[in-house]
Amino acid sequence: xxxxxxxxxxxxxxxxxxxxxxxxxxxxxxxxxxxxxxxxxxxxxxxxxxxxxxxxxxxxxxxxxxxxxxxxxxxxxxxxxxxxxxxxxxxxxxxxxxxxxxxxxxxxxxxxxxxxxxxxxxxxxxxxxxxxxxxxxxxxxxxxxxxxxx
Amino acid sequence: xxxxxxxxxxxxxxxxxxxxxxxxxxxxxxxxxxxxxxxxxxxxxxxxxxxxxxxxxxxxxxxxxxxxxxxxxxxxxxxxxxxxxxxxxxxxxxxxxxxxxxxxxxxxxxxxxxxxxxxxxxxxxxxxxxxxxxxxxxxxxxxxxxxxxxxxxxxxxxxxxxxxxxxxxxxxxxxxxxxxxxxxxx
Numbered sequence: 001x002x003x004x005x006x007x008x009x010x011x012x013x014x015x016x017x018x019x020x021x022x023x024x025x026x027x028x029x030x031x032x033x034x035x036x037x038x039x040x041x042x043x044x045x046x047x048x049x050x051x052x053x054x055x056x057x058x059x060x061x062x063x064x065x066x067x068x069x070x071x072x073x074x075x076x077x078x079x080x081x082x083x084x085x086x087x088x089x090x091x092x093x094x095x096x097x098x099x100x101x102x103x104x105x106x107x108x109x110x111x112x113x114x115x116x117x118x119x120x121x122x123x124x125x126x127x128x129x130x131x132x133x134x135x136x137x138x139x140x141x142x143x144x145x146x147x148x149x150x
Numbered sequence: 151x152x153x154x155x156x157x158x159x160x161x162x163x164x165x166x167x168x169x170x171x172x173x174x175x176x177x178x179x180x181x182x183x184x185x186x187x188x189x190x191x192x193x194x195x196x197x198x199x200x201x202x203x204x205x206x207x208x209x210x211x212x213x214x215x216x217x218x219x220x221x222x223x224x225x226x227x228x229x230x231x232x233x234x235x236x237x238x239x240x241x242x243x244x245x246x247x248x249x250x251x252x253x254x255x256x257x258x259x260x261x262x263x264x265x266x267x268x269x270x271x272x273x274x275x276x277x278x279x280x281x282x283x284x285x286x287x288x289x290x291x292x293x294x295x296x297x298x299x300x301x302x303x304x305x306x307x308x309x310x311x312x313x314x315x316x317x318x319x320x321x322x323x324x325x326x327x328x329x330x331x332x333x334x335x336x
Contacts, residue, residue, distance in 0.1 A: 020167070023174040030181035048278040052285030053191040062190060112190055115274050122270035124277075128329070132200045140192035141278055 042088055043068040043081050048117040050143035061110045063102050064142075065095075067123055068116030080116075080123050092126050099134035114142045193281055195327070213253065214261045216245045220280060222271035229254075235279050242287035246323065259291075259323045267330035281327070288325040295319045 045068045056062055065084050069077035082089045084098055103109050111131060115124055131139065201207065218238060219227035226233045228241055246262045248255035256262035264284050268277055292304035296319060301307040304319065311317060 016171070020170040020174055023171055023178055027174055027178045027181065030178065030185055034181050034185045048275050050193055050278055050282040052193055052282050052289055054194045056190045056192065056194075059190070110194075112192060117273075117275040117278070119274040120270065121268045121272040121274060121277055124274060125268075125270065125331070128197060132197050135199070137197040137199060138194075139197055140190070140194045141281065142190060142192040143278060143282075144191065 040086065041066055041071075041083065043070050043083050043116070044077050045114045045116045046118070047114060047142055047144045049146040050141075051146060053143060053145060054140075056110060056112065056140060058108075058110075061106060061108050062112050062140075063099075063106075063109055064112050064114055065127060066114045067119055067127065068114075069118070080119055082123065082127060092130055095127055095130040096134045099131055099136045103134060103136050108138075109136055110138045110140055111136050112140045112142050193278065193285060195281075195329070198328070210261075210263050211257075214256045214263055216242065216256075216262070216264045217267065218265065218280060218284075219267045220269065220272045220276055222269040224273055224276050226280070235276070235283060238280060238283040239287045239290075242284050243290065246287070246291060263326045263328055265328045265330055284327055285325070288323065291323050292319050295323060 043066050045066050063084075065082065067082050068080060070079060070081045070088070072078050082092065082095070084095065089095060089098075099109075099111065113124065113127070128139070131137070217227075217229055221227070226235055226238070228237060233241075242264055244252075245255045245264070246259050248257075248262075249259070250257045266277070266280060266284070289304065296302075296304040296307040299307065299319075301310070307319060308317065
C-alpha cells in the first residue's frame with residue numbers, strides 16, 4: 001500500500017487538457033481585435049508633430065483622408081494627391097458625396113486628416129471646404145507626439 | 151476472432167488532440183503579429199457649418215478676436231504685429247484670461263475668439279504648430295482650473311466626469327478657435 005502512494009507522488013503532472021481552450025480563447029480575442037482591411041496608402045504621409053493631442057478611442061467612427069505627395073516607383077514622390085479609402089480622388093468635389101454617404105452610415109463620424117507635413121494649406125482648405133458642405137464637421141488633424149520631449 | 155479484434159480497434163480510434171494546442175498557437179502567433187493596436191492621435195477640431203446666405207455670421211467685436219495670420223513664407227502676424235510661433239501661447243493666455251482688464255484683449259473668456267488665417271501656400275507643418283500652441287494655451291488654462299477644483303489635471307478631471315455630466319471647465323473657458331478662409335494667394 002505504501003508502495004502505491006510513493007508512485008503517485010513521483011509523477012505530479014499539470015493537466016494540459018485545458019491548454020487548447022486557453023489558447024483558443026486568446027486566439028479568438030486577437031481575431032476579433034484584428035483589423036485586416038488595411039488600406040494601401042498611395043500617398044506619402046509623414047505626420048507633423050504636436051503636443052496638444054487627443055486620442056480617438058472610438059475607432060469605428062473614424063474615417064481617414066490622406067493628403068500628401070503621391071508615391072512613385074523608385075522612392076520618388078509626385079504631386080500632392082488626396083486619398084480616401086482605396087482610391088486617389090482626382091476631382092475634389094467627389095469628397096463631398098463620399099463623405100455625405102459615410103455620414104449617413106455613421107452619424108458620429110470623425111474625419112481624421114492624415115496630411116503630410118510638407119504639404120501646403122491649399123489642398124487642406126479645399127478638402128475642409130468639401131467636408132463642410134457634406135456636413136462632416138468633426139475632424140482631427142492626425143499628428144504624432146514629439147519624441148524629443150519625452 | 152479476427153472480426154472481433156478489428157471491430158474493437160475501430161471503436162477505440164480517436165483523433166489525436168495533442169497537436170491541437172500547436173495549431174492554435176500558430177494561429178495565435180499569426181494574429182498577434184498582424185494586429186496593430188495603434189490609437190490615432192490628433193488635434194481635434196470642429197469645422198463651422200456651411201455658411202447660410204440668409205444669416206450673416208455672428209458679429210465679434212475686434213477686441214474679442216485674436217487674429218493670427220500666417221503667410222506663405224511662414225511669417226506670423228499676431229494682431230497685425232510681426233511675431234513668431236513661440237509667442238502665440240502666451241498671447242492666447244493673456245487674451246483669454248483678460249476679463250476686460252486690458253482694452254486690447256478680450257472682454258471675458260466666453261467671448262474670446264482665436265482666429266487663424268493662412269495663405270494657400272502656407273506650410274501645413276507651421277499651421278499645425280500654430281494650432282498646437284493655441285490648444286496648449288487652452289490646456290494650460292483648463293489644467294489650472296482643474297487644479298483649483300482639487301484635481302491633479304484636466305485629463306484626470308475629464309476622465310472622472312460622469313456620463314452626460316456637464317464639463318464645467320470647458321463651459322467656463324470655452325475654446326473658440328476659428329479657421330478663416332485663406333487668401334487665394336498668387
